[in-house]
Amino acid sequence: MNEVQSGQSGPKRNPIRLALGGVILVGVAAILYVIASASFKPSGPADLxxxxxxxxxxxxxxxxxxxxxxxxxxxxxxxxxxxxxxxxxxxxxxxxxxxxxxxxxxxxxxxxxxxxxxxxxxxxxxxxxxxxxxxxxxxxxxxxxxxxxxxxxxxxxxxxxxxxxxxxxxxxxxxxxxxxxxxxxxxxxxxxxxxxxxxxxxxxxxx
The missing domain is CATH 3.40.30.10 (Glutaredoxin)
Incomplete structure (x- = not known):
C-alpha cells in the first residue's frame, strides 16, 4: 500500500517571470536615483x-x-x-x-x-x-x-x-x-x- 502524502504542493513559480520582475524593479530604482540626484545636484555656471x-x-x-x-x-x-x-x-x-x-x-x-x-x-x-x-x-x-x-x-x-x-x-x-x-x-x-x-x-x- 502506497503511502499517501498528506501535504499539498503550492503553485509553481515561473522563473522567467521572476527574473523579468527583478529587472524591472532594478530599472525603476535606477531611474528614481538619477532623478533624485539631478534634483539635489547644484547646477554650475552656464557655458557661455x-x-x-x-x-x-x-x-x-x-x-x-x-x-x-x-x-x-x-x-x-x-x-x-x-x-x-x-x-x-x-x-x-x-x-x-x-x-x-x-x-x-x-x-x-x-x-x-x-x-x-x-x-x-x-x-x-x-x-x-x-x-x-x-x-x-x-x-x-x-x-x-x-x-x-x-x-x-x-x-x-x-x-x-x-x-x-x-x-x-x-x-x-x-x-x-x-x-x-x-x-x-x-x-x-x-x-x-x-x-x-x-x-x-x-x-x-x-x-
Missing amino acids: TEFKKGTLEKLDVPSTPRPAPYTAFTSLDGKSATLADFKGRVVVMNLWATWCAPCRAEMPTLAKLQAVYATQPVTVLPISVDRDGDLNLVNEEMAANPPLKTYRDPSYKLSFALDPKAGGFPTTVIYDRQGRERARMTGPADWSSPEARGLVEKLLAEK
Whole structure:
C-alpha cells in the first residue's frame, strides 16, 4: 500500500517571470536615483562659449567665474558706487572714453540693450575714463544714448583693478547676478545683436 502524502504542493513559480520582475524593479530604482540626484545636484555656471560668434567672436569666457573688484567709481552727481551695489542684476559694464572712436560707435547698441531689458534685472553700466575737463562731452554722449546714465572713473583705477586688467578701450565685462565676471570683450561689438541678447538671457535664467 502506497503511502499517501498528506501535504499539498503550492503553485509553481515561473522563473522567467521572476527574473523579468527583478529587472524591472532594478530599472525603476535606477531611474528614481538619477532623478533624485539631478534634483539635489547644484547646477554650475552656464557655458557661455556658444555666444562667441558674430561681433562677439573674440569674447573671453573664463573657465572659472572671476570675482568683481571692489574699486569705487562715481555717478554723475559724484556719489561713490561699486559693482557690489548692483548684485542681484546682470551687469554689462563698459569702460569707454569720448576720445575712443570705437567706443562711441558701439554706444548706441549698448543703449538698445538696456532699453530691451528696462523692466528686468539688467544694468548696462557705461563707465567713462575721461578726465574732468571732458565731462561735458561724456554727458553729451549719454544724452544721445538714453536710457544710459553717466558713470566715471577718470583715474583708471577700475581698469587696472580688473584681473586681468583692461587691455584697452572699449572693454566690456559681463557679470552675473552673483556679481561674478562671466565674460569679457576687448574691442567694440554690437550689443544689440542676437548673440549679445542670448548671453544676457542665459545669465538671467540662472538662479
